[in-house]
Amino acid sequence: MTPSSVAKRRCRNHIERQAACRCPGCGFDFCRECVTEHDERLLCSRCMAQLTGSIQEPSRSAALRTLAQAVAGIVAAFLFFFLAGELTSMVVSPSHEVRAWHAR
Ligand SMILES: [Zn+2]
């Protein structure tokens, strides 16, 4: 890379400014102010936002996992009380199955 070729490059956001580096994400040239260092790489704000968006992805699935855990907990609690109720009614009244038959 010769200095003359660098001088021809302009920042994508600031046409009057010289490009300091090229964003490895999108391949456009940007000035020093338009790039942010991330993971030892210089990314433009747009690629940085995309990267941050992809980082936020797990938090959404984590919320889904929490919801799934809550639903599983409710189902487990329901099953527990249902089975406990069945067990109790069986113990209290041995004719439970006969009454259930008549109820249909
Ligand atoms: Zn970029």
Ligand SMILES: [Zn+2]
């Ligand atoms: Zn710029």
